[in-house]
Amino acid sequence: MPTRSTPRSSTSWLPSRHAGGRAAEQRPIDAASATAAAWHTIPSWALVARQDETLGTPVERFEARRAHSHTIEINSSHVAMISRPGAVTRLIEDAATTTAP
16 A cells, blocks of 8 residues: 555544554455455454545445444544544454353
8 A cells, every 4th residue: 555645545533653654554455365255154243434534434334234244333534443442442342242152
């Protein structure tokens, strides 16, 4: 992902000191390595970031509906795990306790 576009598109809610590091972490998608979608057979959870300008909120909603995911929506950009860690943590904890044996 081009470094110049990353801070504007996917890290818009973060302080600039975090944005550059996020750009360096990005890798291209390798679609050839995917053989089957796990959401066909196991429960899934999704977080929709209402201000995501990278994927776009409509895409996130579509993917969550298609996977029949347990979904929450929050006001955040693409990097909700950094700008809204509490909401992300609660979603992960919900998934973990719901699927625990």
